[in-house]
Amino acid sequence: MNRTIKTGFLLFACTGIIWGCRKDKQQFEDPYGGGKPPLGIQLSTDLPSPATGGIGTMVTFRATGLSHYKDSLHFYLNGETADVMQVDSGSIKVKVPETASTGVGYITVGDQIFFGPIFRVQGKLAVDNSFKAKVGANNSINDVLPLPDGRLVLVGSFSDFEHKGAVKPLNRIVMTSRDGEVDRSLRSGDAADGYLNSIATLTNRKMVIAGAFASFDSHRGEIHNITLLNSNGSLDTTVVRTPLSRDTVPLFNGGTDGTIQKIFVRNNMITAIGNFNYYLQFVYNKANYQGTRDSLVTDSISVRNLVRFFPDGALDSSFNYDFQRQRGKQGPNGPITDGFMQSDGKLIIVGRFTKYNGENANNIARLNEDGSLDRTFKVGTGTDDVIATIKYNPSTARFILAGGFEHFNGVPSSGLVMLHKDGTMDPTFKPAKKGNSDIYVSAQQLSNGYSIISGFFKKYDGIHRGNLMVLDSKGQLAKGYNTTGDFQGVVNYMLETRNSSGEIQVLIAGGFYKFDEQEMGNIMRLVFKE
Numbered sequence: 001m002n003r004t005i006k007t008g009f010l011l012f013a014c015t016g017i018i019w020g021c022r023k024d025k026q027q028f029e030d031p032y033g034g035g036k037p038p039l040g041i042q043l044s045t046d047l048p049s050p051a052t053g054g055i056g057t058m059v060t061f062r063a064t065g066l067s068h069y070k071d072s073l074h075f076y077l078n079g080e081t082a083d084v085m086q087v088d089s090g091s092i093k094v095k096v097p098e099t100a101s102t103g104v105g106y107i108t109v110g111d112q113i114f115f116g117p118i119f120r121v122q123g124k125l126a127v128d129n130s131f132k133a134k135v136g137a138n139n140s141i142n143d144v145l146p147l148p149d150g151r152l153v154l155v156g157s158f159s160d161f162e163h164k165g166a167v168k169p170l171n172r173i174v175m176t177s178r179d180g181e182v183d184r185s186l187r188s189g190d191a192a193d194g195y196l197n198s199i200a201t202l203t204n205r206k207m208v209i210a211g212a213f214a215s216f217d218s219h220r221g222e223i224h225n226i227t228l229l230n231s232n233g234s235l236d237t238t239v240v241r242t243p244l245s246r247d248t249v250p251l252f253n254g255g256t257d258g259t260i261q262k263i264f265v266r267n268n269m270i271t272a273i274g275n276f277n278y279y280l281q282f283v284y285n286k287a288n289y290q291g292t293r294d295s296l297v298t299d300s301i302s303v304r305n306l307v308r309f310f311p312d313g314a315l316d317s318s319f320n321y322d323f324q325r326q327r328g329k330q331g332p333n334g335p336i337t338d339g340f341m342q343s344d345g346k347l348i349i350v351g352r353f354t355k356y357n358g359e360n361a362n363n364i365a366r367l368n369e370d371g372s373l374d375r376t377f378k379v380g381t382g383t384d385d386v387i388a389t390i391k392y393n394p395s396t397a398r399f400i401l402a403g404g405f406e407h408f409n410g411v412p413s414s415g416l417v418m419l420h421k422d423g424t425m426d427p428t429f430k431p432a433k434k435g436n437s438d439i440y441v442s443a444q445q446l447s448n449g450y451s452i453i454s455g456f457f458k459k460y461d462g463i464h465r466g467n468l469m470v471l472d473s474k475g476q477l478a479k480g481y482n483t484t485g486d487f488q489g490v491v492n493y494m495l496e497t498r499n500s501s502g503e504i505q506v507l508i509a510g511g512f513y514k515f516d517e518q519e520m521g522n523i524m525r526l527v528f529k530e
Contacts (some may be wrong), residue, residue, distance in 0.1 A: 040065040043116040043199040057096045078103025079464035099463045104486035123483030128525040133180030136521020138512035145199040149179040157195035186233035189217035200265045205231040210260035224255025224280045228259040240284040254313025264341035270309040275335035303328035320371025338389045347367040350387035378423040380409030395447040402443035415440040431475035432461035444494040450474035488514040504528040
């Protein structure tokens with residue numbers, strides 16, 4: 001996969017609307033295809049004995065026809081070589097290797113493969129069965145808003161959650177308990193007609209939602225990718241005078257001409273980033289407005305990929321604005337995929353761009369409160385390819401970046417890099433070199449110093465890891481935490497909490513359908529065993 005293709009695919013993946021519940025069936029080669037002579041080997045698909053165990057466990061698989069090949073066969077657990085301890089006429093006994101993870105056991109003899117059952121490897125990371133959302137969403141979950149009382153508001157591209165939207169669809173927004181049970185108190189009506197990428201709250205508890213949509217509930221054609229909801233999930237509206245009468249319209253009168261990827265709220269002001277070129281606002285007092293969608297007049301102002309709104313949707317012209325030209329300044333010359341708002345109001349943006357307001361800024365920049373480039377952020381030459389995500393860990397005071405890059409500020413970093421608060425690299429975090437086709441889509445460092453990494457990869461440092469892994473503070477596979485089976489899809493959001501036993505729990509939402517040999521509905525919770 002060349003760099004151009006990787007970059008384009010990664011940016012598409014970062015919108016959080018792909019994968020959803022796609023369930024591709026894995027295809028395996030016929031061991032006797034192409035005229036290969038049968039070897040007389042049969043590896044039973046019955047569960048092995050034991051069916052689950054930790055590193056070093058002796059496991060017996062039922063098999064016949066192996067005796068003749070006992071000196072030339074190899075056994076694998078989810079792609080990792082297992083030592084063969086004994087072969088007889090009816091079975092094969094193997095030792096679970098230190099690098100093993102849950103998955104299919106199989107035998108190879110020459111170029112022929114014989115697949116057996118799944119063996120589940122026990123470790124310190126597991127799916128939290130106390131999380132009650134078992135079916136999940138029927139499409140991608142892109143963002144989660146934790147409420148002060150522990151409830152969660154999920155937004156994305158779904159229309160159903162836990163089969164509760166079969167009669168009346170749960171269009172792109174749903175409220176749940178902390179443990180994933182649907183809460184019917186959210187009154188969103190028909191909700192959004194397009195996907196939602198981000199959600200945040202104002203000081204008055206009203207919610208801001210953003211993404212790529214043009215209507216919410218019964219208000220069609222009066223929304224451009226962002227709007228305001230009351231605390232109960234209903235659209236926040238107001239009455240305006242028109243040349244002919246009065247009309248009820250969304251209170252938030254502002255938007256963009258393209259997708260909003262993420263929003264931030266600080267001091268009751270809303271900053272939006274994404275892939276757009278214009279700020280849009282409806283004009284209701286024009287003579288030709290007759291209270292219908294077709295008669296709406298829209299004013300536009302050039303902005304590029306970032307904009308700041310007042311709570312009513314009006315443009316904040318104190319943010320990266322050129323008063324002489326009456327338009328936004330140049331901004332980034334490419335899309336923004338993610339960002340982080342600091343407590344002091346400075347905003348870090350990442351994505352695929354090489355300049356900000358005409359100055360060099362390779363895929364990462366920190367902005368002052370007025371939107372100008374903060375030259376004190378010590379990222380040097382940035383990265384040589386797209387950055388997908390940036391996340392901050394207040395416990396360690398570190399940023400972690402994930403993407404398709406190979407270098408950060410000229411130093412090899414292979415898709416992952418840890419930064420200090422001033423933008424300089426943390427030299428103690430030294431991830432292994434990724435494969436040429438590998439892409440890291442998201443990364444989050446936890447309070448224990450470990451990081452969860454997801455993306456598209458099959459190995460890490462030569463060890464099989466299927467699209468999700470846990471690294472220690474040095475960038476190595478965390479021992480005992482990488483025994484789970486493969487992950488199918490992408491991660492859009494992670495939230496760390498603790499259970500009553502003090503163990504770390506991580507809520508994971510995104511577009512995925514399988515993990516650890518279990519069916520998933522785009523949301524799950526993991527627990528870190530001590």
